[in-house]
């Protein structure tokens with residue numbers, strides 16, 4: 001049995017007071033425990049405020065990105081150890097917005113994955129095809145490449161600290177989610193590929209989140225698919241009540 005994991009990716013949203021208000025509301029709604037693992041990824045500036053409020057709750061913190069070098073002259077960047085120090089349990093890596101706007105390729109994502117794991121963070125590795133790639137029938141090739149290169153050098157021993165998020169780029173922020181069947185088909189493929197890369201047992205235990213326009217309205221149908229083990233939520237995670245409704249839609 002895989003414990004579902006639902007994560008809020010706030011992207012570049014929320015000031016410290018706004019983040020603090022969300023954290024207090026979510027803590028109140030969730031209570032001390034939750035059937036699903038719940039994770040929130042605020043902007044770096046709000047990590048410490050959110051951590052303080054979520055103390056004693058079941059909600060974990062994630063960084064939205066990191067730089068793979070341990071320290072030094074990398075103006076504007078944040079290391080894995082800094083995220084860990086700020087209270088993060090996870091790092092979201094390889095998000096399509098990082099790939100698109102900041103030219104992150106699979107080799108760089110792989111360095112970041114290794115840096116995160118090396119610093120004791122768990123990783124949410126994002127993969128997913130663009131609309132054009134889907135239309136060209138390239139979905140499996142793209143996802144396979146992102147997995148193989150992103151996870152290069154990792155073994156079965158790392159799998160327990162890894163979550164994969166399948167996020168079709170055409171579904172992110174568009175209001176056009178993949179159908180449960182479309183998502184399940186790729187999730188199954190991800191699990192099979194993960195089996196070849198990390199071993200069958202690790203792949204069966206691997207949690208694979210779906211991301212891309214997840215809402216309280218569509219989450220239940222998506223999350224009831226056999227290989228969908230949670231959600232990575234952007235827009236609908238900005239309001240505590242709607243994020244909570246998504247967590248609660250898990251049967």
Ligand code: PGA
Nearest residue numbers: 172173212213233234235
């Ligand atoms: P969305 O974003 O829910 O707003 O589509 C998801 C994501 O980018 O992780």
